[in-house]
Amino acid sequence: MNSMAKEETKNVDAAEMQKKLSQYRQLAGLRDEIKDGVLRSVEDQLQVLSELGFSYRLVEGNTRASAAKTKRPKKILHCEICNVDGHDKRAHKNQKPRQAFTPKELEERGLVEAG
Numbered sequence: 001m002n003s004m005a006k007e008e009t010k011n012v013d014a015a016e017m018q019k020k021l022s023q024y025r026q027l028a029g030l031r032d033e034i035k036d037g038v039l040r041s042v043e044d045q046l047q048v049l050s051e052l053g054f055s056y057r058l059v060e061g062n063t064r065a066s067a068a069k070t071k072r073p074k075k076i077l078h079c080e081i082c083n084v085d086g087h088d089k090r091a092h093k094n095q096k097p098r099q100a101f102t103p104k105e106l107e108e109r110g111l112v113e114a115g
């Protein structure tokens, strides 16, 4: 017989919910207040660094995500025929006979790694 326990959880007290909601709003306001205070103090510290010649910026968001974004996922291709990076031997598939591209050809075809 657990019908009594069921009754308790089902019975939502509107006044109690209003009280909780008001507490929640107070907490949310407090949270913003703390955030603003911390931000101001961090900005003050950054200003001190800036005056010392160090340039830092306060950035909102996950730094790990942006670090992953800058990582190059593309694998560097290497051509055994030309012995250069930037393409592989598949670039020679229409070539008869297969031979290394000249530096000019590499440049024209955009097959060599820039830099």
Ligand SMILES: [Zn+2]
Binding pocket: 079, 080, 081, 082, 083, 087, 088, 089, 091, 092, 100, 101
């Ligand atoms: Zn090649």
